[in-house]
Amino acid sequence: MLSDVEALLLARIQFGFTVAFHIIFPAFSIGLASYLAVLEGLWLATKRAVFFDLFKYWVKIFAVAFAMGVVSGLVMSYQFGTNWSVFSDKAGPVVGPLMAYEVLSAFFLEAGFLGVMLFGMNKVGPRLHFLATLAVAAGTFFSAFWILSVNSWMQTPQGHVTNAAGQFVPQDWWAIIFNPSFPFRLVHMVLAAYLTTALVVGAVGAWHLLRDSRAAVSGPNEGARTMFSMAMWMAALVAPIQIAAGDAHGLNTLEHQPAKVMAMEGHFESHPAGAPLILFGLPDQEAGRVRYALEIPKLSSLILKHDPNAPLKGLDTVPRENWPPVPVVFWSFRVMVGLGFLILFLGLLSLWARLRGRLYDWVALHRFALVMGPAGFVAVVAGWITTEVGRQPFTVYGLLRTAESASPLSAPAVAGSLIAFVLIYFAVFSMGVIYILRLMSKPPHYGEPGVEPGKPIRTAGITPAPSVHPDRALWPAE
Numbered sequence: 001m002l003s004d005v006e007a008l009l010l011a012r013i014q015f016g017f018t019v020a021f022h023i024i025f026p027a028f029s030i031g032l033a034s035y036l037a038v039l040e041g042l043w044l045a046t047k048r049a050v051f052f053d054l055f056k057y058w059v060k061i062f063a064v065a066f067a068m069g070v071v072s073g074l075v076m077s078y079q080f081g082t083n084w085s086v087f088s089d090k091a092g093p094v095v096g097p098l099m100a101y102e103v104l105s106a107f108f109l110e111a112g113f114l115g116v117m118l119f120g121m122n123k124v125g126p127r128l129h130f131l132a133t134l135a136v137a138a139g140t141f142f143s144a145f146w147i148l149s150v151n152s153w154m155q156t157p158q159g160h161v162t163n164a165a166g167q168f169v170p171q172d173w174w175a176i177i178f179n180p181s182f183p184f185r186l187v188h189m190v191l192a193a194y195l196t197t198a199l200v201v202g203a204v205g206a207w208h209l210l211r212d213s214r215a216a217v218s219g220p221n222e223g224a225r226t227m228f229s230m231a232m233w234m235a236a237l238v239a240p241i242q243i244a245a246g247d248a249h250g251l252n253t254l255e256h257q258p259a260k261v262m263a264m265e266g267h268f269e270s271h272p273a274g275a276p277l278i279l280f281g282l283p284d285q286e287a288g289r290v291r292y293a294l295e296i297p298k299l300s301s302l303i304l305k306h307d308p309n310a311p312l313k314g315l316d317t318v319p320r321e322n323w324p325p326v327p328v329v330f331w332s333f334r335v336m337v338g339l340g341f342l343i344l345f346l347g348l349l350s351l352w353a354r355l356r357g358r359l360y361d362w363v364a365l366h367r368f369a370l371v372m373g374p375a376g377f378v379a380v381v382a383g384w385i386t387t388e389v390g391r392q393p394f395t396v397y398g399l400l401r402t403a404e405s406a407s408p409l410s411a412p413a414v415a416g417s418l419i420a421f422v423l424i425y426f427a428v429f430s431m432g433v434i435y436i437l438r439l440m441s442k443p444p445h446y447g448e449p450g451v452e453p454g455k456p457i458r459t460a461g462i463t464p465a466p467s468v469h470p471d472r473a474l475w476p477a478e
Contacts, residue, residue, distance in 0.1 A: 001348055003294075007402055007411035011083040013416040016388070018076040020381050020415030021425055027380045030144055030190065031197025032062045033137040035230075036117075040130050050222050057202075057223065058443040061436055063118055066110075068087025072216030075421075083414065087395050089403035094168050094176060095150055096159055102146035125204045141190065148189055152182035154396050155387070156256045169398070180256050184249040191242040192383065194234060195343055202231030202346075203373025204440045206366035212443065223444030225360050228369070232359065238349030243340060247303070257397060259318050260390035263329040265300055266290045267314040274298035275312035278332070283327045288316070290330075324392045332385040339379040346372055 036059055043051035077099075080088045085170045088095075111384035116124065116132035124132075153159075159175030170176055205228030213220055252260045262268075266278040269287045281290035300310035307311070315323055348367060353359045391397055395405045 007409055010411060010414040010418055011079075011406050011409070012402065014083065014414065014421060015076075015079055016385075017418070017420060018079065018425075019070065019384065019388070021429065022069065022072040022076050023380060023384055024377050025065050025072060026140070026144070026194045027189075027196045027377065028200065029062060029066045029069055030140040030193035031195075032058060032065065032200075033133075033140045035197055035304060036062060037130075037133045037137040038230075040055040040133050044126060044130055050226050053444055054227055055222050059118065061439050062158065063114075064432055064436050064439070066114070068429060072425075072445075082417070083407050083409065084395075084405055085407040087400065090167050090400060091154075091396060092167070094170055094269060097170070097238070098146055098150045098153070098177070102143055102150075106139050106141075106143035106146060108139075109142065110136050113139070132296050144190060144193070145186060148186050149177045149179070149182055151387075152185050153177075153179050154177075155185075155391055156181040157396050157399055158292055162399075163181065165324060168399070175187050181249075181252055184245070184252045187243070187245050188249045188383075191238055191245055192376070192380050195242060196380055198231045198234035198238070199343065199346075199369075199372050199376040200372075201227050202235065202369045205229075205231060206369040207440070208443045209360060210363065210366050210370065221443050227444070228366075229354075232347065232350035232354070232369070235343055236351050239340070239347045243344065246337075246340065251304065257390070258313065259315065259322060260329065260386075261304070262313070262315045262318070263324045263326045263390055264333040264386065265304075265312075266293070266326065266330050267300070267312060268326075269316050269334050270312065270314040271301070272311045274309045275300040275304075275314075277303065283330045285323065285326045322393060324390050329386055329390045332382045332389070336382040336386060339375045339382070342372065343375060343379075 035053055039051050039058070042048070043055065113132040113135035116129065117136050120129055120132060153176055156179045157168070158179050159170065159172040159177075161171050163169050205224045205226075208221055208224035209228060212224070250261065250264075265273060265275070266281060266283050268283075268290065274297070276295035276297045278290055279294045279296065281293035283290050300443040301310040301312055302308045304310075315326070340393070349365060350359065353362050353365050359365070393402050394400060395402050
């Protein structure tokens with residue numbers, strides 16, 4: 001007979017599984033919506049057909065990814081009422097309104113203008129269509145804003161009081177929304193979304209450059225060169241900013257959630273005269289030490305305190321019942337950081353290739369970019385694992401334990417729903433991913449009939465019908 005402890009573990013696995021699936025699609029759609037806005041803005045400014053062709057190419061992919069993100073998000077939210085009803089009851093007065101704000105201010109904005117962006121090309125003028133694209137991009141950002149505000153409050157709760165029923169009741173909404181970890185986590189996540197999208201765009205561009213050697217220097221596929229160049233600029237410029245943002249986020253976490261940082265660093269023991277940076281090793285939570293550790297002396301103190309001799313506390317100062325699962329946090333953090341530095345290396349390599357005039361014909365760079373295509377998704381999932389598992393054993397850090405947040409369900413019931421989720425998710429979302437990959441495998445069409453590469457679209461000789469808005473004179477025919 002499965003125990004209540006196993007029911008809790010299964011509920012955590014189920015929520016972790018659905019969150020990991022869900023976060024992939026918002027991470028992509030947030031960055032892709034902004035990329036679409038940039039492409040359409042460049043087309044309006046330059047009238048170069050390549051930008052509009054890339055917009056049409058990526059907007060189809062965005063529509064599928066957005067739909068999959070919505071579906072996976074709706075399914076995930078139901079678990080608050082099924083598997084985590086005690087958490088919903090106690091934290092609902094704070095979490096519920098914030099989630100409602102996300103729907104009212106973000107999802108309605110996205111959904112309201114998404115139809116115009118997808119189907120309004122021949123219905124409205126280019127400026128109004130660009131406004132719709134900007135609205136969708138803004139909606140994805142506001143969605144990230146509210147969701148991260150909710151999650152950040154669970155990490156660093158403030159601005160509330162506890163009533164007689166044990167519920168967290170809002171007292172200062174400003175303090176709740178802009179809690180101590182929220183600004184750092186918002187910047188870190190949005191930059192991660194932009195880098196994730198850039199890596200996918202760069203991988204698709206590299207794929208088509210490798211398939212069609214003519215596209216490297218000239219020929220019909222200027223779209224591949226353009227998307228690859230834009231993606232490499234993003235990697236080169238944003239990756240260093242992301243590393244700096246991650247460092248600031250880490251310092252904030254050290255201040256407010258020290259046990260999480262101790263687990264990330266593998267510091268079971270306190271170091272009164274400078275802590276080493278443990279590069280690799282095998283954390284043994286039972287024994288309270290990292291076996292076979294490969295260390296750099298005092299580097300952890302230098303990074304976290306900017307002083308190599310600064311003391312750092314270890315998990316030996318934290319009650320064992322409040323330790324997070326150290327091996328999971330330790331390794332997920334290293335996956336995230338390792339991929340971050342690989343992204344930085346790709347960006348720097350692309351700058352070197354650009355300076356040498358080899359950006360479009362250096363096969364090794366294209367292969368590296370192609371391999372790095374999924375790296376952003378892996379880094380995002382690893383980062384969320386670090387954040388969420390590192391918060392354990394609490395759902396609301398320091399105030400509400402995970403074991404006290406679950407619904408009184410039997411383990412077989414949770415196991416049955418978990419199996420159903422796994423089967424359905426892999427069946428449905430694998431088909432969606434396959435369809436997206438098929439769309440990406442097709443090269444972006446460059447130029448409308450009668451338009452010479454690099455020429456403004458207005459030279460295509462497209463004459464609008466008398467009943468069409470005058471701005472349609474600039475709008476390429478489908």
